[in-house]
Amino acid sequence: MIEFKGVSKTYNGKVKALDNMNFTVGDGELVGFIGPNGSGKTTTIKLLSGVLVPDNGLVKVNGFDVNKEPLKAKASIGYIADNPDVFLRLKGVEFLNFIGDVYKTPADERKKTIDELAERFEMQNALNSQILSYSHGMRQKLMVIAALMHKPKVWILDEPMTGLDPKSSFELKALMREHTKAGNSVFFSTHVLEVAEKLCDKVVIIKKGHKLYDGTLAELEKRNKDKNLEDIFLELTGKK
Amino acid sequence: MNVFLQLIKITGSSVEPSIDEKKRSQAFGVIMGFLVFTLIFIPVSGFVGYMVYALTKGVVALGGAESAAAGLSLMLHIIALFSVVFGFTVVMSVFYFSSDLNYLLPLPISPMKIVGAKLASTMISENVMECFLVFSALLGFMAGYGFDPPSGGGINAVSIIAAIFGVLTFPVVPICYCAAICLVVMYFSKFFKNKERVSKLTAFSSIVILAALVFALNLSNGFDPDAFVSQLINNDIGLLNVLDKIFFNVSLLSKAMSGSFAALLLYIIANAASVGIVLLLASKLYLKAVISLGGGEGSASSKEAVDAYSKKIKESSQLMTYFKKELKILIRTPAYMSNCMGINLIWPIFIYVFVVLQKQSNFLGDSIDKLKAGDSQTVLFATLLVFGVSVLLTSLNCIASSAVTREGRHFEVMKYLPVDIMTQLNAKALVSIVVSGAGLIVYIITAFAILGIAPSFTIYCVLLSILAVIYSTYLGIYIDTKNPKLIWEDELNALRGNYHVFYNMALELIVTAALCGASYGLFLLGFLPVFIIQSLIMLLAAFLSYEFYTVCKKKGVANIKKIEM
Numbered sequence: 024m025i026e027f028k029g030v031s032k033t034y035n036g037k038v039k040a041l042d043n044m045n046f047t048v049g050d051g052e053l054v055g056f057i058g059p060n061g062s063g064k065t066t067t068i069k070l071l072s073g074v075l076v077p078d079n080g081l082v083k084v085n086g087f088d089v090n091k092e093p094l095k096a097k098a099s100i101g102y103i104a105d106n107p108d109v110f111l112r113l114k115g116v117e118f119l120n121f122i123g124d125v126y127k128t129p130a131d132e133r134k135k136t137i138d139e140l141a142e143r144f145e146m147q148n149a150l151n152s153q154i155l156s157y158s159h160g161m162r163q164k165l166m167v168i169a170a171l172m173h174k175p176k177v178w179i180l181d182e183p184m185t186g187l188d189p190k191s192s193f194e195l196k197a198l199m200r201e202h203t204k205a206g207n208s209v210f211f212s213t214h215v216l217e218v219a220e221k222l223c224d225k226v227v228i229i230k231k232g233h234k235l236y237d238g239t240l241a242e243l244e245k246r247n248k249d250k251n252l253e254d255i256f257l258e259l260t261g262k263k
Numbered sequence: 264m265n266v267f268l269q270l271i272k273i274t275g276s277s278v279e280p281s282i283d284e285k286k287r288s289q290a291f292g293v294i295m296g297f298l299v300f301t302l303i304f305i306p307v308s309g310f311v312g313y314m315v316y317a318l319t320k321g322v323v324a325l326g327g328a329e330s331a332a333a334g335l336s337l338m339l340h341i342i343a344l345f346s347v348v349f350g351f352t353v354v355m356s357v358f359y360f361s362s363d364l365n366y367l368l369p370l371p372i373s374p375m376k377i378v379g380a381k382l383a384s385t386m387i388s389e390n391v392m393e394c395f396l397v398f399s400a401l402l403g404f405m406a407g408y409g410f411d412p413p414s415g416g417g418i419n420a421v422s423i424i425a426a427i428f429g430v431l432t433f434p435v436v437p438i439c440y441c442a443a444i445c446l447v448v449m450y451f452s453k454f455f456k457n458k459e460r461v462s463k464l465t466a467f468s469s470i471v472i473l474a475a476l477v478f479a480l481n482l483s484n485g486f487d488p489d490a491f492v493s494q495l496i497n498n499d500i501g502l503l504n505v506l507d508k509i510f511f512n513v514s515l516l517s518k519a520m521s522g523s524f525a526a527l528l529l530y531i532i533a534n535a536a537s538v539g540i541v542l543l544l545a546s547k548l549y550l551k552a553v554i555s556l557g558g559g560e561g562s563a564s565s566k567e568a569v570d571a572y573s574k575k576i577k578e579s580s581q582l583m584t585y586f587k588k589e590l591k592i593l594i595r596t597p598a599y600m601s602n603c604m605g606i607n608l609i610w611p612i613f614i615y616v617f618v619v620l621q622k623q624s625n626f627l628g629d630s631i632d633k634l635k636a637g638d639s640q641t642v643l644f645a646t647l648l649v650f651g652v653s654v655l656l657t658s659l660n661c662i663a664s665s666a667v668t669r670e671g672r673h674f675e676v677m678k679y680l681p682v683d684i685m686t687q688l689n690a691k692a693l694v695s696i697v698v699s700g701a702g703l704i705v706y707i708i709t710a711f712a713i714l715g716i717a718p719s720f721t722i723y724c725v726l727l728s729i730l731a732v733i734y735s736t737y738l739g740i741y742i743d744t745k746n747p748k749l750i751w752e753d754e755l756n757a758l759r760g761n762y763h764v765f766y767n768m769a770l771e772l773i774v775t776a777a778l779c780g781a782s783y784g785l786f787l788l789g790f791l792p793v794f795i796i797q798s799l800i801m802l803l804a805a806f807l808s809y810e811f812y813t814v815c816k817k818k819g820v821a822n823i824k825k826i827e828m
Binding site for chain 2: 094095102110116127129137141
């Protein structure tokens with residue numbers, strides 16, 4: 024469960040990145056977060072993951088206020104940042120072990136998850152090499168495994184499909200569906216409208232820090248008959 | 264703006280602080296900059312200037328005006344040699360392994376322009392300290408040689424123009440050597456296309472060259488100033504004769520400083536020609552070498568791979584896992600390995616130089632005898648020396664003062680991990696304490712055992728050293744939390760880009776000087792026995808350690824929380 028209520032964020036006291044933003048992601052929901060470049064998607068995700076502090080408003084994950092109980096909130100999130108180039112000098116398995124320790128995942132549990140996900144993402148042979156030698160896609164897959172290792176109830180993913188090959192992208196989408204079917208929540212940003220269209224129960228569309236739409240895609244298409252999602256998105260964001 | 268100038272700006276941007284970094288702590292930067300300038304740059308430059316002054320006086324008195332520049336030449340050769348030693352890693356990193364290449368290489372810019380810009384930004388970044396040293400050396404020469412010495416000659420207008428050119432352009436030839444060798448080696452050899460290998464090799468070479476210099480200057484047989492000056496006048500130092508041929512710019516500048524206009528012209532032409540040769544080499548060799556860089560991964564079978572990684576899955580506490588992560592990154596990143604870890608290994612060479620230099624006066628032997636006999640003043644000096652060396656060694660290896668800076672662009676990981684910020688800072692501190700402390704403990708115990716110092720004093724010094732390391736570590740970390748440099752293109756820039764190591768050293772020098780002054784003052788007053796003063800020093804070290812730990816916990820953590828990227 025994610026609650027994002029009346030949140031505003033300004034950078035350097037000048038640039039307003041988010042203005043009174045509200046949305047919720049319920050249990051069992053898979054929500055896509057869409058918006059043009061610079062619309063505030065990454066800022067929102069960084070606020071959810073505790074990387075940034077809001078000027079005002081409430082950010083709650085799994086019932087924990089991210090700013091008042093940051094460690095509990097963060098421990099309940101599986102977070103994938105927009106840049107997978109992290110700790111490149113560690114070997115893949117060392118990174119996963121580090122994340123396992125940080126999230127206090129028991130060794131047998133983390134081994135089980137690593138075995139399962141490494142096989143699904145075809146990463147077994149790479150885990151003994153330094154992350155430095157990985158391609159962008161492999162680094163992204165490693166981040167996915169790391170984020171899911173502690174079985175978090177809420178997944179927050181910033182552009183998770185970027186750089187993934189079709190099979191890995193398919194696997195990740197399947198994992199996201201499985202996760203929400205089990206009653207958990209997934210919130211992810213994307214530029215790819217087709218992904219949102221096929222995958223999401225709900226979408227939140229933003230532009231320049233303001234929410235433009237929050238609801239199901241079916242409802243959105245019903246309101247805009249005879250238009251495809253791309254046209255609707257372009258009209259909403261003022262590009263058409 | 265001209266493409267070339269824009270490129271210099273871009274390639275040099277990782278050395279400059281970002282706008283956010285400038286904003287974060289302007290006043291702090293100014294104050295610390297002033298302290299660094301007055302406590303580090305001026306004393307070091309003063310020492311260099313005085314050495315050249317004394318040598319020039321000596322050679323002019325013994326060998327006349329013709330040999331006047333011998334002392335200057337020696338110092339400039341040493342500066343040039345160190346420029347090459349340290350320049351190699353910088354040039355290699357900036358030319359071949361910096362991340363801006365990912366953006367620059369696809370652009371329609373000639374390799375000559377890219378290398379030209381990178382060469383210029385390397386020289387600018389390398390020039391700050393070197394500029395001070397060369398300036399001091401030249402000033403020392405002018406003061407020693409004088410305008411109208413009794414032996415004839417003396418400095419003139421040409422010398423002053425040469426001095427200005429010398430200060431501004433001295434790194435050109437050494438850095439061009441590094442650049443030319445890197446360009447050729449990277450084009451022809453596959454061996455050097457691995458960043459780790461190159462950095463390990465240059466770190467090892469640095470130690471070898473340092474040791475070679477000590478032996479080549481005949482320091483191994485003790486230091487006799489008169490004999491040394493006479494060797495200088497007679498060109499009797501083998502290494503210097505070799506260096507004279509390699510660094511031809513040094514002899515040209517030295518001659519120009521003695522008033523030769525022809526030498527000044529040749530010096531300028533030689534500098535321009537060096538740059539021209541590097542650019543020519545770049546146009547032919549750079550592109551092919553730089554685009555063929557890249558890593559590969561192993562190809563073990565799935566079963567073997569699973570077995571291999573499964574063995575490594577073990578549980579640790581948050582603090583220990585963070586500590587291990589930090590240590591692995593320090594050891595595996597060549598720039599960190601040489602600058603943060605390797606630097607702890609060169610101390611025995613300096614100690615050796617010190618032992619050799621004092622051989623004639625036997626200052627050390629006398630002091631050790633007094634220390635063994637329990638002479639109060641010597642015991643106090645030894646105590647203060649242990650404290651001073653411990654804090655300076657800890658600050659010099661910059662593990663603490665780059666603790667947050669090293670996070671770089673993935674600084675936000677510190678924020679989103681469910682680990683308390685202070686636990687993360689403690690893990691970083693632990694790395695510095697273990698690396699610096701272990702080295703110091705080994706040095707103290709070994710040296711004291713060889714010298715036959717009493718075990719009780721050895722234990723006291725080990726404890727004092729550990730407290731000094733802890734205090735210096737938390738001070739360094741706190742300084743880095745004030746304004747970490749998080750935007751850098753390669754790891755070497757992370758260490759050199761901010762001056763936190765100098766800030767840390769400057770503050771350590773103030774505290775050590777104050778401690779020495781206060782302790783010696785108490786000793787001179789004579790109403791406190793030395794063991795009470797030693798106990799007070801130990802208490803002060805414990806207080807400083809606790810105090811800076813608390814400062815990190817309160818203000819350091821708040822600083823980290825404030826930073827937004």
